[in-house]
Amino acid sequence: xDTKQTVIRIMADLFGVPEDEITLESSIGDFPKWxxxxxxxxxxxxxxxxxxEFEPEEIIELENVEDIVSLASRKENQA
Amino acid sequence: xxxxxxxxxxxxxxxxxxxxxEKNTEVTYSQMWQRILSASAYxxxxxxxxxxxxxAANKSVNFVxxxxxxxxxxxxxxxxxxxxxxxxxxxxxxxxxxxxIYGNLDNRQDEYTCMPFSEIDISSEVDEAGMAFPGxxxxxxxxxxxxxxxxxxGVVLSHRNEYSAAVMINTFxxxxxxxxxxxxxxxxxxxxxxxxxxxxxxxxxxxxxGSFANVKSFFREMETRKVTGFGMVPxxxxxxxxxxGEKIREYSGQLRYIExxxxxxxxxxxxxxxxxxxxxxxxxxxxxxxxxxxLFICFNEEQDFLDSIGHPSPGVSAKILDETGEELPxxxxxxxxxxxxxxxxxxxxxxxxxxxDSFFGxxxxxxxxxxxxGNGYYYLISRKKELINVGGKKVSPIEVEEVIGRVAxxxxxxxxxxxxxxxxxxxxxxxxxxxxxxxGKDIIDYAGKYLEGYKVPASVEFIDEIPKTSSGKVQRxxxx
Numbered sequence: 001x002d003t004k005q006t007v008i009r010i011m012a013d014l015f016g017v018p019e020d021e022i023t024l025e026s027s028i029g030d031f032p033k034w035x036x037x038x039x040x041x042x043x044x045x046x047x048x049x050x051x052x053e054f055e056p057e058e059i060i061e062l063e064n065v066e067d068i069v070s071l072a073s074r075k076e077n078q079a
Numbered sequence: 080x081x082x083x084x085x086x087x088x089x090x091x092x093x094x095x096x097x098x099x100x101e102k103n104t105e106v107t108y109s110q111m112w113q114r115i116l117s118a119s120a121y122x123x124x125x126x127x128x129x130x131x132x133x134x135a136a137n138k139s140v141n142f143v144x145x146x147x148x149x150x151x152x153x154x155x156x157x158x159x160x161x162x163x164x165x166x167x168x169x170x171x172x173x174x175x176x177x178x179x180i181y182g183n184l185d186n187r188q189d190e191y192t193c194m195p196f197s198e199i200d201i202s203s204e205v206d207e208a209g210m211a212f213p214g215x216x217x218x219x220x221x222x223x224x225x226x227x228x229x230x231x232x233g234v235v236l237s238h239r240n241e242y243s244a245a246v247m248i249n250t251f252x253x254x255x256x257x258x259x260x261x262x263x264x265x266x267x268x269x270x271x272x273x274x275x276x277x278x279x280x281x282x283x284x285x286x287x288x289g290s291f292a293n294v295k296s297f298f299r300e301m302e303t304r305k306v307t308g309f310g311m312v313p314x315x316x317x318x319x320x321x322x323x324g325e326k327i328r329e330y331s332g333q334l335r336y337i338e339x340x341x342x343x344x345x346x347x348x349x350x351x352x353x354x355x356x357x358x359x360x361x362x363x364x365x366x367x368x369x370x371x372x373x374l375f376i377c378f379n380e381e382q383d384f385l386d387s388i389g390h391p392s393p394g395v396s397a398k399i400l401d402e403t404g405e406e407l408p409x410x411x412x413x414x415x416x417x418x419x420x421x422x423x424x425x426x427x428x429x430x431x432x433x434x435x436d437s438f439f440g441x442x443x444x445x446x447x448x449x450x451x452x453g454n455g456y457y458y459l460i461s462r463k464k465e466l467i468n469v470g471g472k473k474v475s476p477i478e479v480e481e482v483i484g485r486v487a488x489x490x491x492x493x494x495x496x497x498x499x500x501x502x503x504x505x506x507x508x509x510x511x512x513x514x515x516x517x518x519g520k521d522i523i524d525y526a527g528k529y530l531e532g533y534k535v536p537a538s539v540e541f542i543d544e545i546p547k548t549s550s551g552k553v554q555r556x557x558x559x
Contacts, residue, residue, distance in 0.1 A: 027293065028289075028290075028292045028293040029289040029290055029292055029293060032161075032185050034292065035290055035292050036290060036291050036292040036314070036315065036318040037314070039292045039318075039322075040318060040321060040322075056321070056322065056323060056324040057324070059321075059322045059323075060294050060295060060298070060322060060323045060326065061295055062294075062295070063293055063295050063296065
């Protein structure tokens with residue numbers, strides 16, 4: 001499973017929305033459960049599942065799914 | 080004087096001043112007032128005066144027009160979160176018996192018709208001649224509290240209540256017409272709505288932001304709009320800290336104030352905020368929907384009292400009273416009671432007796448248990464109805480939770496009293512544990528080292544999540 005699919009699957013589980021409703025353009029706040037607590041949980045689950053670690057200065061730049069997927073992919077390649 | 084009259088005053092005195100910002104949209108005071116007038120005319124033509132309208136509040140400029148327009152038309156507004164769950168909406172609907180619902184319901188049910196805010200005409204030219212403002216004692220809002228039991232209670236606020244609260248908050252926080260406030264709080268709750276009213280009463284600017292979750296846009300707005308203040312709850316600060324480290328320090332020169340909502344906040348977090356923002360008035364309030372912002376503390380100026388909830392707000396009187404309503408001496412715990420024109424004027428849908436039962440004379444009983452020290456600062460021990468009575472000894476769940484929260488592997492916890500044949504009640508703790516978390520015996524052993532015997536939990540239950548209100552208050556009674 002590629003990084004994008006993994007991120008979307010985690011989001012679907014966490015936010016209770018169908019995977020096909022999540023696009024690369026989906027942004028924080030687009031789903032009721034994607035609030036600040038949901039965002040923290042999402043980032044934690046992605047880091048745990050992909051065995052990567054985000055830095056605060058990277059997290060601050062994340063606004064939508066595309067940002068998250070591209071950061072996660074970059075981190076995976078560095079690992 | 081009521082808030083609507085202040086807004087009209089600003090529309091006349093500073094018509095071109097920006098009142099509202101939403102993304103790239105700017106609305107001046109003059110434009111905002113015209114749209115409020117137009118919305119008011121829309122409601123007057125359709126909804127009988129004194130009716131309730133539910134506003135399902137997704138934060139937007141259109142909500143602001145609908146909210147004040149409905150009130151100007153003599154309606155009573157009932158704001159609910161767009162994401163309100165169907166059961167809560169049903170209970171609110173059945174209680175408020177609204178004439179209509181406007182806004183956006185994420186969990187819309189077929190039985191309710193919800194009209195979008197765009198249905199409300201905000202473009203008609205309205206003549207103000209002969210227009211009457213609502214009276215000071217007319218009902219303005221019914222706010223349904225989440226409540227620690229989860230059953231919503233309708234708190235009625237009059238125009239006088241809301242104007243009084245706005246004036247006293249602005250007096251303490253120090254708001255001016257030059258302020259630009261970033262509104263990232265939910266607008267369906269007392270705190271967020273209160274911040275909106277406070278800023279508009281002063282003639283300042285409100286910059287509407289979805290939530291704190293999008294940290295990048297939070298800081299982008301700070302930068303581009305030269306934000307001078309915002310409101311947050313302790314959970315928002317935890318989030319900002321985790322996602323942006325100490326970046327907020329970069330704005331210490333421009334941030335004049337932060338108002339923090341009443342929920343437990345770690346001492347070290349208060350000190351960190353003082354360190355990062357030494358010139359900012361960091362004000363934490365204590366209050367409840369019925370008596371918004373009754374007490375205040377400014378962290379920077381009152382650093383010796385950071386563990387207190389502060390002192391009465393300007394124009395508010397507070398006392399610690401016993402079970403019979405007699406005032407207790409300094410340092411002796413009792414029920415915190417407050418008096419002021421900000422205190423709600425009724426509970427919706429109940430008789431006057433039930434409302435009167437919430438008072439000792441003129442003093443509203445907050446249901447919080449605490450004491451006053453010799454310096455006039457107030458300290459909270461617990462919610463009165465959440466105190467655990469172990470063989471006649473009162474146990475604050477917060478005290479036990481603080482100790483158990485230190486056990487390695489405990490993510491979160493909450494304590495309640497459970498019936499006991501001998502002691503009346505004993506302490507039971509619900510624990511959310513992380514990976515490789517402790518077992519029940521580890522927790523009880525640890526508590527035994529730091530707490531008196533009667534405070535040590537007699538039982539431990541592991542659960543996935545501690546129930547909390549949207550502002551982060553633990554709903555202990557839901558664990559019963």
